[in-house]
Amino acid sequence: xxxxxxxxxxxxxxxxxxxxxxxxxxxxxxxxxxxxxxxxxxxxxxxxxxxxxxxxxxxxxxxxxxxxxxxxxxxxxxxxxxxxxxxxxxxxxxx
Amino acid sequence: xxxxxxxxxxxxxxxxxxxxxxxxxxxxxxxxxxxxxxxxxxxxxxxxxxxxxxxxxxxxxxxxxxxxxxxxxxxxxxxxxxxxxxxxxxxxxxxxxxxxxxxxxxxxxxxxxxxxxxxxxxxxxxxxxxxxxxxxxxxxxxxxxxxxxxxxxxxxxxxxxxxxxxxxxxxxxxxxxxxxxxxxxxxxxxxxxxxxxxxxxxxxxxxxxxxxxxxxxxxxxxxxxxxxxxxxxxxxxxxxxxxxxxxxxxxxxxxxxxxxxxxxxxxxxxxxxxxxxxxxxxxxxxxxxxxxxxxxxxxxxxxxxxxxxxxxxxxxxxxxxxxxxxxxxxxxxxxxxxxxxxxxxxxxxxxxxxxxxxxxxxxxxxxxxxxxxxxxxxxxxxxxxxxxxxxxxxxxxxxxxxxxxxxxxxxxxxxxxxxxx
Numbered sequence: 001x002x003x004x005x006x007x008x009x010x011x012x013x014x015x016x017x018x019x020x021x022x023x024x025x026x027x028x029x030x031x032x033x034x035x036x037x038x039x040x041x042x043x044x045x046x047x048x049x050x051x052x053x054x055x056x057x058x059x060x061x062x063x064x065x066x067x068x069x070x071x072x073x074x075x076x077x078x079x080x081x082x083x084x085x086x087x088x089x090x091x092x093x094x095x
Numbered sequence: 096x097x098x099x100x101x102x103x104x105x106x107x108x109x110x111x112x113x114x115x116x117x118x119x120x121x122x123x124x125x126x127x128x129x130x131x132x133x134x135x136x137x138x139x140x141x142x143x144x145x146x147x148x149x150x151x152x153x154x155x156x157x158x159x160x161x162x163x164x165x166x167x168x169x170x171x172x173x174x175x176x177x178x179x180x181x182x183x184x185x186x187x188x189x190x191x192x193x194x195x196x197x198x199x200x201x202x203x204x205x206x207x208x209x210x211x212x213x214x215x216x217x218x219x220x221x222x223x224x225x226x227x228x229x230x231x232x233x234x235x236x237x238x239x240x241x242x243x244x245x246x247x248x249x250x251x252x253x254x255x256x257x258x259x260x261x262x263x264x265x266x267x268x269x270x271x272x273x274x275x276x277x278x279x280x281x282x283x284x285x286x287x288x289x290x291x292x293x294x295x296x297x298x299x300x301x302x303x304x305x306x307x308x309x310x311x312x313x314x315x316x317x318x319x320x321x322x323x324x325x326x327x328x329x330x331x332x333x334x335x336x337x338x339x340x341x342x343x344x345x346x347x348x349x350x351x352x353x354x355x356x357x358x359x360x361x362x363x364x365x366x367x368x369x370x371x372x373x374x375x376x377x378x379x380x381x382x383x384x385x386x387x388x389x390x391x392x393x394x395x396x397x398x399x400x401x402x403x404x405x406x407x408x409x410x411x412x413x414x415x416x417x418x419x420x421x422x423x424x425x426x427x428x429x430x431x432x433x434x435x436x437x438x439x440x441x442x443x444x445x446x447x448x449x450x451x452x453x454x455x456x457x458x459x460x461x462x463x464x465x466x467x468x469x470x471x472x473x474x475x476x477x478x479x480x481x482x483x484x485x486x487x488x489x490x491x492x493x494x495x496x497x498x499x500x501x502x503x504x505x506x507x508x509x510x511x512x513x514x515x516x
Contacts, residue, residue: 010345010403035434059347060403062438066475080403082410083340088333089414 006049008058011080013065019075020046028076031067040064047076096284096307097324100143102185104304107281108288113273114266114300118187124168130186131164137189140167144179145328147222147305152176157189178329190302195219195290197226198271200278202285203238211239211278213250215271217257219290233257245275266299267291274301281319282312314343327353334411341407348400348431350408354392354415364419364505365389367412371425371436371460372397379424379459379494386498388422388505391415399431405439413447420455420505426494429462436460437468441475448481453511455504456481459497461488482508 002017015028029047032040039054040047047064049055068076089095099107102120109115117134120143121127131138142154149155154176158164168184175181197219203212214236218226227234235256239245250272251264259267270291278286288301308316313324323331323339331339338352359365368383368390370376376395383390394412396405412421423440425433440458448454456476460468469487476483482504490497 010401035438059435060401061435062402062406062442066438066441070475080406081344082407083337083344085337085341085407085410085414088337092414092416094414094416 004046004048006055008055008060010060011078013055013058014077014079015047016075016077017046019073023073023075025071027067027071028064031063035061035063096310096326097313097321098145098326099306099308099319100145100183101141101303101305102143102183103319104286104306105185105301107277107306108273108301108304111273111276111280113270113277113288114298115304116187116190116300116302118185120183120185121168122172122183124165124172127168127184127186128161128165131158132161134186134188138164138186139189140164140171141185141187142171142174142176142181143183143185144176144181145326146177146179149176154181180330190292190300191295192292192302193295193297194293195302196267196293197223197287197289198274198291199223199285199287199289200239200275200283201287208238210241211245211275213237213239213245213253213271213275215254215257217259219292223287223289239275244279245272247272250275262297263293263299270299270301277306281306281316282309283307284309314346325351325353332357334414338408338411341404341411345401345404348398348404349395350400350404351395352392352408352411353394355390356392359389359391359417361417362419362509363389363417364509365391365417366420366422366455366501366505367391367394367415367418369394369396369409369412369421369423371395371423371431372427372429375427375429375491376424379422379426379497382426382494382498383422383424383501386495386502388498388502391418396436397429397431400435402435402439402442405436406443409440409443410447413443419508420457420501422456422497422501423458423460424494424497425458425460425462426491426497427462428488428491431462432464433460433462433468434464434471437471437475440472444476444481444483445479448476448479448483452480453508454481455501455508456483457486457497457501457504458484459486459490459494461491 004015026042029040037057041050065078105115119130137159140156156167158167171181171184197216199214216226216234218230218233250268274286284307287305292300292302310324313321472485
């Protein structure tokens with residue numbers, strides 16, 4: 001499994017490139033271009049940052065993940081820092 | 096906006112060379128004893144809670160000896176004053192008062208000014224609103240050019256308008272000018288010295304002060320040690336502290352969250368409230384309350400927040416156990432791109448609603464990118480087991496309808512809930 005990863009201010013994006021091999025529409029790249037700051041492009045059939053520092057321009061619109069999950073091959077996920085909320089929910093019995 | 100307690104405010108005044116009564120802060124009766132013993136004079140023992148009218152509420156006591164100061168501290172520490180627990184007392188010398196005056200610097204929000212407004216009155220002790228009504232001729236004010244600042248000469252000129260006597264003019268001008276210094280240095284919303292006391296030996300002191308720091312400048316002043324810069328009139332809950340953590344870690348846009356109802360059980364009809372835009376959010380909250388809907392919280396995501404911030408606020412709302420519904424009252428034509436809210440809602444609600452059959456959800460969202468946002472929401476929330484209703488700009492001026500719908504959905508949900516019981 002090849003994982004491509006990059007951080008942004010309050011979380012990170014992880015992409016499972018094996019799933020991208022079978023993707024036909026690159027919905028994540030299109031979504032970033034429409035809703036975000038167009039920091040992704042397709043290179044060698046896989047989504048990558050347009051430059052090494054482009055992640056700093058991420059506006060955390062969450063669109064890449066939603067459109068990958070809905071229209072792509074579900075290879076891209078966003079992990080958001082919840083600043084203690086997950087631990088709180090676990091403590092009070094909400095998963 | 097965070098209000099500083101009197102002892103915190105007086106530290107800032109002292110740093111800007113404004114005379115304040117000698118004293119110290121104590122969190123135990125023993126500490127209060129030591130301070131009073133050091134002062135060797137009659138002292139005032141003042142409960143440190145962020146409310147006005149402390150004297151009338153029994154929060155200020157006088158003591159003629161260190162033993163009496165200790166007893167006063169014993170009485171005050173742990174006591175509740177206007178719903179706030181006293182954790183510290185300020186022990187300071189009791190001043191021999193000859194006269195009381197008033198001075199403050201506030202932000203003048205008028206579009207003509209948009210800057211600091213300096214106010215001064217020869218009548219102190221009560222609120223400036225009452226002073227202005229009873230003695231309008233005893234109040235003077237001036238707008239200060241924030242770029243040019245305030246000179247001591249301008250301050251003297253202002254005070255002279257009220258006929259402040261010559262011997263008093265210099266020390267008083269220094270105090271009033273110093274207040275402006277505090278206002279600017281700490282990016283305050285307001286700095287008030289009330290009363291400024293003229294003592295029997297003709298000295299001038301800021302005897303009490305009220306300082307409110309601009310919420311957005313708290314980050315610049317870690318020395319103020321403000322860990323929860325919201326003015327909610329009580330200690331924050333764990334969820335409210337988490338909400339502040341979300342805000343603190345990401346400045347983009349506003350994510351406000353405060354709990355309004357605590358300890359409610361399942362099926363009590365209490366809903367999670369989420370608004371957009373200060374006025375629109377309040378309009379929506381008021382409509383819901385008027386229609387008998389109980390709100391668990393008051394949340395607001397405005398100022399073009401990131402979708403990640405909106406997502407976290409929605410997750411916070413759903414972290415309140417036993418809510419019987421969720422309502423987003425975007426009762427305004429917002430200029431922020433609403434599709435970021437739509438994406439955040441889809442992500443959060445898909446996580447939260449999958450295990451909540453028939454859970455009532457109403458979303459009212461309007462403004463920039465509204466058509467796209469409504470489509471994102473309709474597509475993204477399709478197939479969930481909850482009762483989701485989505486509304487756009489046609490309902491922005493009809494929040495009563497939204498409130499009525501919410502009430503109806505909750506009633507249906509509660510009936511189902513009782514049946515399941």
